[in-house]
Amino acid sequence: MKIVVLNGSPHLNGATSDMVNAFVRGAEEAGHEVASVNVAHKNIHGCMGCEYCREKEQGVCCQKDDMQALYPEILSADMVVFASPIYYFTLSAQLQAAIHRTYAIDIPRNVKKVALIMSSGSPFVYGPAIAQYYQSIVEYWGVENAGIFTANGKQNRSEEKREELYRFGRSL
């Protein structure tokens, strides 16, 4: 299976990336091909809502930034994993920008399952992000939710969380 991870944390060695790395290790050990992309370190602008992708050139975004390289990755993926720190009770703006830009390709028909990984300072802050994930991704794309993983406070960068994410990747 081809798995694409979209990591929206600006911290390459932060808590979100720590969970992502453990997941990738497990998934690769299970024999999957994994492309892990830190979208926070890419040049990805917000959707301009120009409708070029729907009215001018079907499926083509007119913004020629780093999202162009991500479109074929997402379109060829069997699974997409969304990873983000919680910022103001929701996903980071960097991950949001990448999600909004999928408007150009609409529903990536090859994707069969998705997962969500989130890191936060406090517990019980995931509601808005999970609601968006279910409504905008799981239900809209019509895919299976393979799992939602969270770490807050002392759980961040803990061996326990690394193990949980590794096992998840290994189980796929």
Ligand SMILES: Cc1cc2nc3c(=O)[nH]c(=O)nc-3n(C[C@H](O)[C@H](O)[C@H](O)COP(=O)(O)O)c2cc1C
């Ligand atoms: C702009 C900003 C907003 C944040 N908002 C929240 C929040 O609403 N709830 C929360 O529990 N933590 C919040 N945090 C804390 C981060 O979610 C937390 O530190 C997380 O572990 C960072 O992950 P990272 O190391 O991958 O960047 C916020 C941090 C920043 C920088």
